[in-house]
Amino acid sequence: MEKLELLYEGKGKKLYSTSDKNQFIAEFKDDLTAFNAQKRSQELGKGILNNEISTIIFGELSDNGIKTHFLKKLNERDMLVKRVNIIPIEVVVRNVATGSLTKRLGIPEGRELTTPIVEFYYKNDAMNDPIINDEHAVIMGLVDKSEELETLKVQARKVNDILKPFFAKVGLRLIDFKLEFGKDQNGEIILADEISPDSCRFWDSTTGEKLDKDRFRQDIGGVKVAYEEVKNRILVLKKGYKAIVNIFLKEGVLDSAGKAVNHALGSLGFGETVNDVRIGRQIVLKVSANSKSDAEAQTRQMCESLLANTVIEDYNIEIING
Ligand code: AIR
Numbered sequence: 001m002e003k004l005e006l007l008y009e010g011k012g013k014k015l016y017s018t019s020d021k022n023q024f025i026a027e028f029k030d031d032l033t034a035f036n037a038q039k040r041s042q043e044l045g046k047g048i049l050n051n052e053i054s055t056i057i058f059g060e061l062s063d064n065g066i067k068t069h070f071l072k073k074l075n076e077r078d079m080l081v082k083r084v085n086i087i088p089i090e091v092v093v094r095n096v097a098t099g100s101l102t103k104r105l106g107i108p109e110g111r112e113l114t115t116p117i118v119e120f121y122y123k124n125d126a127m128n129d130p131i132i133n134d135e136h137a138v139i140m141g142l143v144d145k146s147e148e149l150e151t152l153k154v155q156a157r158k159v160n161d162i163l164k165p166f167f168a169k170v171g172l173r174l175i176d177f178k179l180e181f182g183k184d185q186n187g188e189i190i191l192a193d194e195i196s197p198d199s200c201r202f203w204d205s206t207t208g209e210k211l212d213k214d215r216f217r218q219d220i221g222g223v224k225v226a227y228e229e230v231k232n233r234i235l236v237l238k239k240g241y242k243a244i245v246n247i248f249l250k251e252g253v254l255d256s257a258g259k260a261v262n263h264a265l266g267s268l269g270f271g272e273t274v275n276d277v278r279i280g281r282q283i284v285l286k287v288s289a290n291s292k293s294d295a296e297a298q299t300r301q302m303c304e305s306l307l308a309n310t311v312i313e314d315y316n317i318e319i320i321n322g
């Protein structure tokens with residue numbers, strides 16, 4: 001899939017059109033911004049890390065039933081995504097008080113909230129992404145129906161319920177994070193944007209060390225090392241999948257075994273029922289990968305390079321858990 005036209009350039013990503021009108025390519029940039037781009041810098045390789053981290057997290061979410069815009073990772077910096085119309089609301093989920101919550105309401109830094117909270121911010125750089133309530137979102141027309149706000153909240157809480165234990169397994173506390181949602185061509189609200197240390201806060205479970213963009217916001221330094229640490233920790237969280245590969249000769253390629261069986265079936269009286277027989281082979285692999293889509297991508301590579309003779313054979317892949 002090739003990038004065609006640059007459609008949009010955000011602070012962390014560029015978005016390109018492709019030959020498929022329902023698919024875009026998101027390119028992850030190395031730019032770092034904070035406080036609505038009043039503070040800017042670059043960190044070589046940050047985009048590559050965020051692409052990799054987002055890929056793993058979107059995979060984990062989709063394995064757990066969350067619909068996202070993620071289709072596949074194309075290369076180091078690029079991700080193929082579904083085209084969506086972004087809803088201009090930043091949905092923030094918080095488990096622990098810090099950042100603007102502490103500043104705005106004086107809730108002590110580091111206090112575990114008795115229950116996770118969801119907040120809405122109006123996505124508008126010129127206005128500094130102001131916090132809004134449901135009624136603001138409706139009267140400003142940010143959503144078409146007020147029920148859509150409920151969907152955003154429910155989805156955001158589900159994402160939190162999946163990701164909190166996921167990161168806890170590798171010694172990371174998920175402090176808070178920001179999500180963006182969009183509507184796909186069927187009008188369905190799905191998770192979009194990215195999920196990375198640019199958009200989440202992670203604290204090391206034992207040392208409390210910050211492993212996210214706060215290292216840049218607060219001039220702590222070691223931004224890239226921290227992002228790399230997050231990536232390396234979650235990379236080991238592989239799961240077992242079964243990949244079932246079915247391989248057949250392409251239409252038009254002579255399948256003599258199939259022909260022979262077809263003929264034999266004909267002489268047994270099935271000639272009126274059976275019109276064609278193709279005999280293929282099935283390969284079942286146990287693979288370990290970060291998500292179903294990761295397992296599928298790896299199996300596809302194995303098919304292309306060894307398992308199938310793609311000049312004369314077609315194949316399909318089914319991935320099941322365990
Ligand atoms: N966030 C908000 N706007 C942009 C981003 N990335 C994220 C922060 C933090 C959470 O939302 O990275 O994880 C809450 O941010 P704040 O500044 O409101 O405390």
Ligand code: ASP
Pocket residue numbers: 011033034035036037038129213
């Ligand atoms: N407001 C966001 C942040 O502080 C992004 C930005 O300001 O560029 O992380």
